[in-house]
Amino acid sequence: MQEDKMVFHIVGDTGSVRNPSFQKLVVAQMLRHFKENGSELDDPQFLYHLGDVVYNFGEASAYQSQFFTPYAKYPAPIVAIAGNHDSEVNPERAPYKSLDAFKAVFCATERATVLFSGQAERKSMNQPNIYWTLETPLATFIGLHSNTPKFGIITEEQRAWFMEELLAADKLRPEKALIVCIHHSPYSADINHGSSIPMIEFLEGAFEETGVRPDVVFSGHVHNYQRFEKHYPDGGKVLYIVCGGGGYDELHPIAELDDDRFRNDNPLFEGLELLNYCDNKHGFLKVSIDRTDAGLTIGGAYYSIPHEEEIDSDDPAELSDTFKLELNQ
DSSP: OOSSEEEEEEEOOOOOSSOTHHHHHHHHHHHHHHHSOSSGGGSOOEEEEOSOOSSSSOOGGGHIIIIITTTTTOOSOEEEOOOHHHHOOOTTSSOOOTTHHHHHHHBOSSOOBOTTTTSOSOBOOBOSSSSEEEEOSSEEEEEOOOOSSTTOOOOHHHHHHHHHHHHHHHTTTTTSEEEEEESSOSSOOBSSSOOOHHHHHHHHHHHHHHTOOOSEEEEOSSSSEEEEEEEOTTSOEEEEEEEOOSSOSOOOOBOOTTOTTOOOOOGGGTTEEEEEEEOSEEEEEEEEEEEETTEEEEEEEEEEEESSSOOOTTSOOEEEEEEEEEOOO
C-alpha cells in the first residue's frame, strides 16, 4: 500500500436469494477497476463490506453462493462488518450461534480455507473481533456491529470501546483520516427503513462526549445510495454516506417531498443536507485517499448499474455521483 495514496471499494447488502444477477453485475464492474487502470496506484487495495453479506440468515450454507462464488475473481482482500442478516439465526435449521459463519469467514485466528466455501481459493480473514479497527497508512477505519433490530442496537461494552477508539484515532490526525463504518444507516430519506434514531443518538452522543467526530460515516442496510453532509454549530461537518445497493434485488426508493408520511422536522436532523442519491440502480463506491503537502483529500465515485433493465457485464457502469473532502487545509 502506497504511503501517499490508497484506493478501496466499499459496498453493502450484496447478498441475494431470489435474484443473484445484480450482485454478479456489481462484482463484474468492480473487476473493471483492476483491468482498465493505466497505473497500479489506482487499483483498489481492498474491499470494505458494510454488512449483509448473506440473506436471509447468517447461515454457513449461504456463503458459497452469495459470497465465495460471486467474489471468486476479486483480486484484493475483503474485510467486513456484520449486518443484521449476517447476525440473525434461522429457527428452522439445526441450532447454531449468531455470527458463527461470519466469524469463520472474517474473524478466524489464522487465514485458511473456509470449510463451507466450496474449496474456494479465497481464504478466511483474521479480523480481531466483530467490531474492530483497521489501521492503514492514511486512515483509521472504526467498524461497528449494530446487531439485528431494524434500527440497530449498540451494547454498553461496545460503546465504551468505540469512545476509546475515537480518542485514539484522533491522536493520529492530521496524518490519518478518521472513518466510521456501521451497518444501520443513521440518516436515510428512504421509505422502507428511514433514519435510525437509535444510531443517531449513539453516534452523536459518543462524538459529543469525546469531542471527536469522524470525517466520514459509511453505512448500508438501506438498499440505495445517499450522500448527506451534516453541519455542526461549531463549523465542523461530517459526510454520512449510505452505500447499500450492492446486490440485493429489492431497492429502496427515496421519499417524495410532498409525502406526508415522512417528516424531517426532528431536531436530530438539524444541519443535515441530502446532497445526492441513487435509488433505482445497484452500485458501489470507489474511494481514494491522497496525501499532498496541503493535507489529505478523500475522493469518492459511485458507480451504478441499471435495475429495471439488466446490462451486459462488459458495458461500463454509470458514474452517478462524485465527492471530494479536503482535510487539514
